[in-house]
Amino acid sequence: MMCNGRFSAVGILFALMVSLTLVACDQPEAINAEPLNADRIFHNANILTMSFKNGHDEMSIANAVAVKDGRIIALTDDISEYPENWVGQNTQISDLNGLTLMPGFVQSHAHFNLIVLKKMTVNLAPPPDGGVANLTTLKDALSTAAKKIPAGYPIMGIGYDDTVMEEKRHPTRDDLDAVSTEHPIIIMHISFHLAVMNSKALEMAGIDAETPDPEGGHIQREPNSNRPNGVLEETAMNVIGKMLPQPSPQQIFKTYDVVVQDMLALGYTTIVEHASDIAMEKGFEAYFASRDVPVDMIAYRRVLPDTDPLASQMANMTREDINGFKLGGIKILLDGSIQGYTGHLSQPYHVPPAGKDDSYRGYPHLPPEKLNNLLMQAYADDIPLLVHTNGDAAIDVLLDGLEKANTAYPDNSLRPVSIHAQTMRQDQLDRAKGLSLIPSFFVDHVYFWGDRHRDIFLGPDRASQISPVGSAEDRQLIYTIHDDAPVVSADPFRTLWVAVARLTSSGEKLGADETITRQQALKALTVNSAYQHYIETHKGSIEVGKKADMIILDDNPLTVAEAELRHIKVLETVKDGETVYTLTR
Secondary structure: OOOOHHHHHHHHHHHHHHHHHHHHHOOHHHHHOOOOOOOEEEEOOEEEEEEEOOOOOOEEEEOEEEEEOOEEEEEEOOOOOOOHHHOOOOOEEEEOOOOEEEEOEEOOOOEHHHHHHHHOOEEOOOOOOOOOOOHHHHHHHHHHHHOOOOOOOOEEEEEEOOOOOOOOOOOOHHHHHOOOOOOOEEEEEOOOOEEEEOHHHHHHHOOOOOOOOOOOEEEEEOOOOOOEEEEEEEHHHHHHHHHOOOOOHHHHHHHHHHHHHHHHHOOEEEEEEEEEOHHHHHHHHHHHHHOOOOOEEEEEEEOOOOOOOHHHHOOOOOOOOEOOEEEEEEEEEOOOOOOOOOOOOOOOOOOOOOOOOOOOOOOOOOOHHHHHHHHHHHHHOOOOEEEEEOOHHHHHHHHHHHHHHHHHOOOOOOOOEEEEOOOOOHHHHHHHHHOOOEEEEOOOHHHHHHHHHHHHHOOHHHHOOOOOHHHHHHOOOOOEEOOOOOOOOOOHHHHHHHHHHOEOOOOOEOOHHHOOOHHHHHHHHOHHHHHHOOOOOOOOOOOOOOEOOEEEEOOOOOOOOHHHHHHOOEEEEEEOOEEEEEOOO
8 A cells, every 4th residue: 555654654553542442432331431632523414424334335424524734533323412521621512503514525637837827828728618619719818917917928828629619720820929929829739639839939949840749749830831820730840848937936836825715715725736847846746845735736747758767757756744745656648638639549530630540549648568668667666656658559559468467567556547548448447447447538529529529539439428527436446537637627526516517618418428426526526536645544535544625515515406516615614623715705
């Protein structure tokens, strides 16, 4: 099990001691039992513990919980009152008047740094996350930004979606040149797997007609010419990071604070950055050391083949938080995005993109032998790993590589993760279970792109099977669900609703057989996500000995009308037993 041994021993001993205390409290002679002297008590509550009596279906419901030193020390399902011996002289007692209390959400996949970047750039997203519906509104948004900054300063926009825009195409260098030829302009596709540059930015990047495509990427060209049209796919975008001005730590930390508060308001008590690098991690370490950050963060470092061995790259990986931050493992990119036509499929796209024939299936980021080399290194050194796999051809390559790694290291304790797993087939789900592979499904695709998956990208049959959480549940696979923020805005209750309802943005049901229950979806957002990150011994459920990371809701997600699931609000977020967010009404 991937956790710090000393913590586990202490946690088990602590839990045992408290359990013995509670057993004693159930006996008649326990009237004079030693007081627990809780710091806080939450009672008269509907507590969804996310602790399952048989490990799968039957969730324990409690009515009161006691907290001391940031951890849960006692629970009761007695609806009349909590035990008197919980209370000490300074115990803070909160009567929740029947409100629902549950564990804080553990983010299973997102990009904190890109959420921050989106806050600092021009929002080019379509509704409901933005207002860009065509090239005119896109240019207007960029032109407004250009008027507010000095000449020559870069302009960056994030979130355009060519499949939603009226023109049904990507903007080009010429479109962006119409906004400005003085400012370098870079805009990111909503998937973050494509970008567009104007002529000034292409010049700064050193990209011209003679520049070859990089491995795992593509520079789109103008018809009948080698002249770049401005659109960069996948690894061709790697030049962007070096072109952007770097804000001061004070500036970036201020934006970090804003985003952290946004996450707390959504009920997240553990957040993630799943494509970090060394510089980013040092920034996070400095941020968490500079203040009392009211969330925990886990970063997974994106690694590339043909670089230093993983063991040396990950020498500073830690199994425990340092001031709330830790580097948890590695991230490997195996393909792109379905909606960007760069996801690697085993069968052709339903409608091919412009300039491609009917056999187009997308393409891989890495050849199988390079992925296998990385997997073998990770398994040899016990390094947790996430692998980005949208297309089923990419998932095949991952499964083949994992079988080889498991054969070479049969006693490993790793829990590899297929990030997105958009088009995971039924036979692949069967193989996943035997490899301890955790699919982390991007279920929000059903709502945001479901209609286009059915009509454009995948066709009706494959579209109905995207994010097959119902099939994963039938196999009793451990899986998680996510929104891949900021690809779409972070919102765990919307993700919960999509997993349960499977409605597209047009209101059509997509894949009714792949729906799951509310309880199953909540499990995927909490205790399963904690398991994915090797922190299930102290997070993800409300149990004695675990951290008191909890949220109080304005409605019960198990009983509220289905249509209202996505509108549930967090009234209060509690981290380590302390209130760190309260909804302002």
